[in-house]
Amino acid sequence: MAKRQPTRLTLKTIDALPWAERDATGRVQSYTVRDTDVKGLLVVVNAETKVFKVQRDLYSADKGPDGKRRKLGTRRVALGDVRDFGTVDDAREAARKVIADMRNGIDPNRPPEEPKRHDYTLQMAFDGFVDSRERKDRRPSTINGYHNLFRRYLTDWATCPLKEIGDDTLGVDDLHRRITKKNGPVAANQTMRLLRAVYNYARRKQRDLPPNPVEAVDFNHERKRTEVITDWPAWHEQVTGLRNPITRDWYLFLAFTGMRKGAASEARVEHFDAKAGFLHVPDPKGGPKRAFDLPLSGYLVKLLEARIAENRQIFGPNCPWVFPSHFSDKGHVTECSLRELPSPHVHRHSFATAAQAAGLPDFDIKLLLNHKLSDVTGGYIHGTALGDHLRECQERITAYLLGRIHEGENVVPLRRVSA
Known part of the structure; x- marks a missing residue:
């Protein structure tokens, strides 16, 4: 890309710059003109557009053992079409912000990372649920019962995000069936009641969770206690x-x-x-x-x-x-x-x-x-x-x-x- 002598850019001087020509193969011979007021600000003239850009060296955010920042390379950042700016000073202000970021080790050409969303896991929901019950003065034996059920039957799902569990209604129903066969109908029902309570508690904290997956469970029949002392x-x-x-x-x-x-x-x-x-x-x-x-x-x-x-x-x-x-x-x-x-x-x-x-x-x-x-x-x-x-x-x-x-x-x- 051809370069011309730096000059103090104004809209008038930019408007007077001739459009880039094409060579014998039809390729556009774009050229640049740098601004003398802000080092790194330049205008790129193409066949039909004139674009403000910033070109500066990017350095690491942290200093090395020698107390200096390590050069990471040169970056060129497009600010936008000249016609999108009211004045060249507006382009200079935008350029200064980009340059300041680059001085702080921020690569302007790297897409910003989306903020990490912490997955609300079953373990996190269970811990919150138990804490809420302790604050409601539930008996220690009741709290121990929650822990025993969770430890025996739900540990494998402890690190699973609740959203995944909520979407896996067939998996929840299958877990109920497996516990029923191995540990009996009462244990299976109690586990599902605990899971239902924990999930309902979590839905008050994370409103976008799916409906409670325990709704898909066909609970086992439990015979009520009928034994009494007669003799x-x-x-x-x-x-x-x-x-x-x-x-x-x-x-x-x-x-x-x-x-x-x-x-x-x-x-x-x-x-x-x-x-x-x-x-x-x-x-x-x-x-x-x-x-x-x-x-x-x-x-x-x-x-x-x-x-x-x-x-x-x-x-x-x-x-x-x-x-x-x-x-x-x-x-x-x-x-x-x-x-x-x-x-x-x-x-x-x-x-x-x-x-x-x-x-x-x-x-x-x-x-x-x-x-x-x-x-x-x-x-x-x-x-x-x-x-x-x-x-x-x-x-x-x-x-x-x-x-x-x-x-x-x-x-x-x-x-x-x-x-």
């Missing part, structure tokens, strides 16, 4: 025949209160009020916001008083647990399920069934079990203000169960307790 004399004979008196009392306590296994195991002496006839439960299922006072019948008060007195003789006067254990790292009973006895949760079902048979209204049974009262009226009912009434309900259930255990001996005549 109470045989049950009582088995329980009272246990060698460990703490385990014996723990099972009696479960049967006569319907308490969940975890809350019963964590019962503390400081929360037992024998005089008022209550056991405070500070951290039941649902967390501290669901804390309640469990009413105790006279039979249960005597059971706990005797248990605590015996604990002090064996475990020392400062034993904090109602049901302590030498074999647990936590210091209290954690797992007492015995093959010859129904599971702890069956005892809860049996208690609710006994409460109904003893004539208690549904609302009272829900309050004793610390179930949430879901309808509007339930929001106005506060179990802690019904202490005397609920203790009477508890007495009715205790009388019913003792009557069943002893085959009708000393049974208090049943009557329906009014709500």
Whole structure:
């Protein structure tokens, strides 16, 4: 490309520059004219166009060991057609910006990199979901359950972007099928419920995610627990025949209160009020916001008083647990399920069934079990203000169960307790 003597460019001088000619082969003999005001600014004259360009050396952004920047080569950058600029000063200003970038090591001819978008992975979504549940005071056992399910069945997908999982409905359905065959229908359903909850949580953070892929899953049928204790004399004979008196009392306590296994195991002496006839439960299922006072019948008060007195003789006067254990790292009973006895949760079902048979209204049974009262009226009912009434309900259930255990001996005549 031919060059002409540098000059101070103006629109008038540029307009006077003759158009480039073509050689014998028809090739355009373009030429350049450099500006004397801004070193590197030039105008390229073609057969039909005149274009402002910048030509300067490009250096690395970082200095080398010698304190100097390394030359990366020469770059020529097109600014645009002369007719696109109102004045040559406008072209000079554009040239100065390009030159400043090149001085900072920025190659103007290299397309700018698109900002990296961090893929929102299943692991990231799961961590956020768990954190949100911890902030809502979910029980540690609930949180551990999330981690166990994720570790056992979803680890292989931990680094997968959620968008890919959302688009792979067949893969999600296939995972449900595989877990069903290998680990059973309940484990498969629980895993999908967790995945559904985590994905729904993530969609509130990343709005462009596909619909929840768990919608494609045909959940397995799960039979509801129907087992209850019916032969109470045989049950009582088995329980009272246990060698460990703490385990014996723990099972009696479960049967006569319907308490969940975890809350019963964590019962503390400081929360037992024998005089008022209550056991405070500070951290039941649902967390501290669901804390309640469990009413105790006279039979249960005597059971706990005797248990605590015996604990002090064996475990020392400062034993904090109602049901302590030498074999647990936590210091209290954690797992007492015995093959010859129904599971702890069956005892809860049996208690609710006994409460109904003893004539208690549904609302009272829900309050004793610390179930949430879901309808509007339930929001106005506060179990802690019904202490005397609920203790009477508890007495009715205790009388019913003792009557069943002893085959009708000393049974208090049943009557329906009014709500």
